[in-house]
Amino acid sequence: MSKPLPRSLPAVYSCSHVLLVEPHRFTFNVETSGTNVFQHLPADIGPEEVAARALAQHRELQELLISNGVTVTLCRAAEDTPDAPFCNNWFSTHPAMEGLRDAHGIMEEDVPPTVVLYPLMAENRRRERRPELIENLFRRLYSRMINMAHHEERGRFLESTGSLCMHDAARTVYAAISRRTDPELAAAWAEKMGYRLIDFSATDANGNLYYHTNVMMYLGHGLAGVCLESIESQEERREVEESLEASGIAVVALSREQVARFCGNALSLTNSVGERLLVMSTQAWENYTPEQQGLVEQHCRVLHTDLTVFEDVGGGSARCLIGELF
Secondary structure, eight states: OOOOOBSOOOSOOOBSEEEEEEOSSOOOOHHHHTTOTTOOOOSSSOHHHHHHHHHHHHHHHHHHHHHTTOEEEEEEOOTTOTTTTOGGGSEEEEOOBOOBBOTTSOBOOOBOOEEEEOOOSSGGGGGGSOHHHIIIIIHHHOSEEEEOGGGGGGTOOBOHHHHOEEEGGGTEEEEEOBTTBOHHHHHHHHHHHTOEEEEEOOBOTTSOBOSOGGGTEEEETTEEEEOGGGOOOHHHHHHHHHHHHHTTOEEEEOOHHHHTTTTTOOEEEEOTTOOEEEEEEHHHHHTSOHHHHHHHHHHOEEEEEOOHHIIIIISOOTGGGOEEOO
């Protein structure tokens, strides 16, 4: 059961400060490919060209964000961490909130700025939780830490904002269950953080579970891009639809074909002057219909850049490459 709402919540939770991890010899990650059908081993270019293109595209993403008023904290990937640029999967941060009232109207303690560390499925991805980042960045900025990483030892995984799509103002979190998104861990996270959990199964046209929620759904700025047709259970689909409708969110109904072009892998941000932004890849934006583009642009300004090497080789796109620092 979710906790009562805080006394005051912002209308929109979106970040103006992000973490990017610049690739170091970016390459195909064999350990993740078994559960990520978006990954493709390149046949036409060699590993050196893959690495060079990844570095160039990542630097274009950096420049796009900085030039549009987003604060970027940048670090370089450690060696032997092929998926380190997809830095959103091992942590999430959450702003301070005023105290919650319990069922009897008694005020609980205020919630301080919080960082959560998560259990990752691939062993070579666990090296991305670098002690120096935890000590020098997260412990400096966040007074509360919730560490769920130990669940890896029991083969249970929850990969942060890959697994969890959060609507903070409504205190609701959506989770597409997969090998990387354990339903019991998602429920435990929701209880700790005071959210209502809505979980469901979502599949591609071949019946494969989507490896992460954030490839088929994003939320922000009063907008939800979501592939409802991938939720085959009518009951689960109805629960998602009704929850979004109750929150007054405009829905961009994405198709499975659009999900395959990373149209669902986008992130809402706010720049230094309070402008609402939505970041995605150029491939994703070009695969929106004109009507969908018009709806999105009613809510925010779209930033897009070429991320094809991350999409083709790594199976992830813009949202996966950006970690929020609330």
